[in-house]
Amino acid sequence: xxxxxxxxxxxxxxxxxxxxxxxxxxxxxxxxxxxxxxxxxxxxxxxxxxxxxxxxxxxxxxxxxxxxxxxxxxxxxxxxxxxxxxxxxxxxxxxxxxxxxxxxxxxxxxxxxxxxxxxxxxxxxxxxxxxxxxxxxxxxxxxxxxxxxxxxxxxxxxxxx
Amino acid sequence: xxxxxxxxxxxxxxxxxxxxxxxxxxxxxxxxxxxxxxxxxxxxxxxxxxxxxxxxxxxxxxxxxxxxxxxxxxxxxxxxxxxxxxxxxxxxxxxxxxxxxxxxxxxxxxxxxxxxxxxxxxxxxxxxxxxxxxxxxxxxxxxxxxxxxxxxxxxxxxxxxxxxxxxxxxxxxxxxxxxxxxxxxxxxxxxxxxxx
Numbered sequence: 001x002x003x004x005x006x007x008x009x010x011x012x013x014x015x016x017x018x019x020x021x022x023x024x025x026x027x028x029x030x031x032x033x034x035x036x037x038x039x040x041x042x043x044x045x046x047x048x049x050x051x052x053x054x055x056x057x058x059x060x061x062x063x064x065x066x067x068x069x070x071x072x073x074x075x076x077x078x079x080x081x082x083x084x085x086x087x088x089x090x091x092x093x094x095x096x097x098x099x100x101x102x103x104x105x106x107x108x109x110x111x112x113x114x115x116x117x118x119x120x121x122x123x124x125x126x127x128x129x130x131x132x133x134x135x136x137x138x139x140x141x142x143x144x145x146x147x148x149x150x151x152x153x154x155x156x157x158x159x160x161x
Numbered sequence: 162x163x164x165x166x167x168x169x170x171x172x173x174x175x176x177x178x179x180x181x182x183x184x185x186x187x188x189x190x191x192x193x194x195x196x197x198x199x200x201x202x203x204x205x206x207x208x209x210x211x212x213x214x215x216x217x218x219x220x221x222x223x224x225x226x227x228x229x230x231x232x233x234x235x236x237x238x239x240x241x242x243x244x245x246x247x248x249x250x251x252x253x254x255x256x257x258x259x260x261x262x263x264x265x266x267x268x269x270x271x272x273x274x275x276x277x278x279x280x281x282x283x284x285x286x287x288x289x290x291x292x293x294x295x296x297x298x299x300x301x302x303x304x305x306x307x308x309x310x311x312x313x314x315x316x317x318x319x320x321x322x323x324x325x326x327x328x329x330x331x332x333x334x335x336x337x338x339x340x341x342x343x344x345x346x347x348x349x350x351x352x353x354x355x356x357x
Binding site: 012013014036037038039040042043055057058061062065068069072144147148149151152153155156158159160161 | 164166168169173175197201203204206217218220222225226228229231233236248249252253255256339340342343346347350351353354
């Protein structure tokens with residue numbers, strides 16, 4: 001398979017979380033997510049003052065699908081990729097930037113936050129998160145354990161009959 | 162491929178419903194959405210045309226619960242079945258962990274079933290995935306059609322080697338929907354634990 005699984009371990013996870021938190025504190029962004037390109041949320045942070053966030057699973061899936069479609073468009077136009085996507089509405093903005101080949105930094109903020117400022121700080125965050133993810137390439141692969149299958153089958157019986 | 166977050170103790174897997182147009186892929190997801198308790202599933206997202214044909218995909222997140230301390234979650238997707246949406250189908254197969262192939266029992270859809278399976282093999286190959294590497298379950302849908310073809314005849318064109326687990330279904334009535342999902346889920350998680 002060409003798509004490797006992505007695994008975040010304790011310390012790395014906390015450092016990624018901290019990067020997102022710092023970015024939110026500095027810029028006034030409402031929600032920050034790290035999403036993998038298969039559409040799963042790896043990490044998310046929200047500002048203390050932010051209202052209840054939208055369904056993060058749906059946001060991550062649509063962001064990843066949009067990025068995939070955008071990448072396909074880039075290829076059709078002779079580009080390797082388009083590294084960022086910006087969607088601006090009347091009241092808010094969705095900003096997505098690639099972090100390496102596997103993940104997407106996703107930021108949601110309202111109209112009072114200057115896009116230029118977000119872009120400047122986001123690029124620094126992208127560099128730092130990319131370095132953390134790069135360290136994980138050499139981490140050992142943990143095992144799920146012998147009893148994992150039994151537990152899974154019991155859950156499937158409960159949920160699906 | 163599955164995303165495992167050891168820090169957050171989460172396992173996420175992606176299951177894709179594939180098959181020709183109008184075979185009942187979205188109906189499968191709608192039934193799961195209607196029957197699974199609200200606290201175990203998220204919102205269903207449908208990117209459809211005005212006449213409710215799937216344009217890009219349908220999406221439904223489903224929580225299985227916690228296994229050995231890992232919150233285990235499935236993301237269910239459908240692909241658009243119509244032939245001209247192949248670019249979308251290809252994108253949605255990215256990172257797939259398991260596939261439900263939904264075949265149509267109508268006599269005039271036999272060729273469409275075969276072409277869709279061939280298209281699946283081609284699109285998986287473009288992602289570098291051998292069709293034998295990924296768990297696939299075959300669902301023969303619309304068994305209640307008055308002129309439904311025999312299931313064995315449909316299987317003969319899709320899965321001549323009889324390698325896939327097969328279910329007969331009537332997805333609009335919910336028949337066979339959960340059995341299919343349970344089997345593909347089990348295969349996906351078995352494979353995950355074997356490779357670790």
